[in-house]
Amino acid sequence: MLTTTVKSSQVLALLAGIVAIGDCCVAEDTKTxxxxxxxxxxxQQRIGDLIDALxxxxxxxxxxxxxxxxxxxEDDDDLVRQVAVFVATTDYWSEPAIGCVVVYxxxxxxxxxxxxxxxxxxxxxDSENELLRGFVRDWFRGFGPPGDPLDDEYKDYLIDNLCRGQEVPxxxxxxxxxxxPxxxxxxxxxxxxxxxxxDQLVELRRRHNQEIAARRERGEDVPLLPAVDDLPCPRMPRLSFDEIRAIRLAERLVSHTIWLKENRFEGRHLEAAAVDARGQLAMLSEHEAWWARRYAVEIMRRHRDLRLPESLSKLRQDSDLLVREAAMAATD
Known part of the structure; x- marks a missing residue:
């Protein structure tokens, strides 16, 4: 690990790659x-100029x-990397809130x-550069694009990583x-x-090729589509449509119960909703999809009145590391 301490007056001279963080020390990881x-x-100079104007x-x-x-x-990925470098190598963050807003x-x-x-x-x-780690976490927590949540972009990012055979951090x-959650x-x-x-596209492709093969046997000059085995994303998780609907319903019922609590509803409405929510959490804690179990852990961690001790105990022995660690962190 490398630790470097630099005065703010030295920053511009070090923009080519040395970490400068005012009077703070930072250890750099390999990725950073x-x-x-x-x-x-x-x-880097032009980013600084633009920030000054903003x-x-x-x-x-x-x-x-x-x-x-x-x-x-011109390339978006290159530009974001240069912004990340700027964040990690300047002392602009003496006013963190202003810094985050302006760079966004x-x-x-x-x-x-x-x-x-x-x-x-x-x-x-997970960068060991505190400024970079703090900024990217702030971006994901609310300094991202305004308006609707980034659900589509998150989904596409996950699918792209899985299709490329890359691990999702x-x-x-x-x-x-x-x-x-x-x-x-x-x-x-x-x-x-x-x-x-x-999977449905694979099946359609297979049937289409079977029809084309039959036509070729009859002497027709029809090209085959690429083989099904060449299609990407074998690591993509699959659930049946009914299972997906069941998980969506479970989330809706649990969220409804939490909404009733947060808005101080009491009595039979809350009691009945809580019973339904616990039943859904019990189902999710046993689900084959690891993200359903991780959700159940997170809800039980946050809401003690919805905890199921037996389910939580089992989840502490879960086969998935993220589920297991989250369950172990849900202390009584």
């Missing part, structure tokens, strides 16, 4: 070190500098696609469940639904 070697001094609320100058930055870096405005101003931000930032959720999965559950459900759709 690799990121820093990709630093482009010209791009912070000073000089709108026309910000537009001009944003255009110059975009000309320098860069990504928004340059119309960077959310999927590019997710792809890059997810890799640094466990820190990304844990952050999803920590921020919104219900949303995390439904995002993974949608991934499984996409896996079902792929």
């Amino acid at each position: 070190q690799s990121l820093l070697t990709q630093s482009d001094p010209l791009v 912070k000073a609320e000089r709108s026309l100058e910000a537009v001009r500098r944003a255009e110059a930055l975009r000309r320098a870096v 405005r860069i990504l928004d101003r340059l119309e960077v696609q959310p999927k590019a931000v997710i792809r890059t930032f997810a890799e640094y959720l 466990s820190e990304f999965i844990e952050l999803l469940f920590e921020e919104s 219900g949303r995390a559950l439904l995002v993974f459900n949608r991934v499984a639904h996409s896996g079902n759709a792929m």
Whole structure:
């Protein structure tokens, strides 16, 4: 590990790859070190110029500098990496809240696609560089694009990783469940639904090729489609449509119970809802889908009145590491 301490006046001279964090010390992990070697001094300078214009609320100058930055870096992934370098190597974060908002405005101003931000930032959720780790976590926790949640982008990111045979960072999965267990559950459900759709396409492809083969035997010149075995994403999770619906219903019933509690409803309505919720949590804690069990753990961890001691005890011995560790952290 490398630890470096630098005064703020030295920062601009170190933008090519040395970590500078005011008076704070930071240990760099291998991934962050690799990121820093990709630093482009010209791009770093233009990012700083744009931030200064945004912070000073000089709108026309910000537009001009944003255009110059975009000309320098056209690829979204490259641009997000350079922003990550900037975050990790400057002392701009003496005012963290302002810093996060302004750098998010860069990504928004340059119309960077959310999927590019997710792809890059997810890799640094466990960075030992405190500034970089803190910033990307803040982005996922609320400094991301405004409006609707990033459910579609999250789903596409997960599917893309699985289709490429790449591991999804466990820190990304844990952050999803920590921020919104219900949303995390439904995002993974949608991934499984996409896996079902792929299976249906495989079956359609197989039937189509069988029909084409029959026509070719009759002398027709019809090309075959690519072999079914060549289709990607064997690691995609699959659940039946009925199972997906059952999980969605369970989440809705549990969420309804939590809503009643948070809005101080009492009496028979809450009692009946709580009974239903515990029944759904018992079902989810036994489900074959690991994300259903992880959801059950998270809900029981947060809501003691919905805990099922026997189910939680079993989950502490779960075959999935993330489920097991979360269950072990749910202390009495």
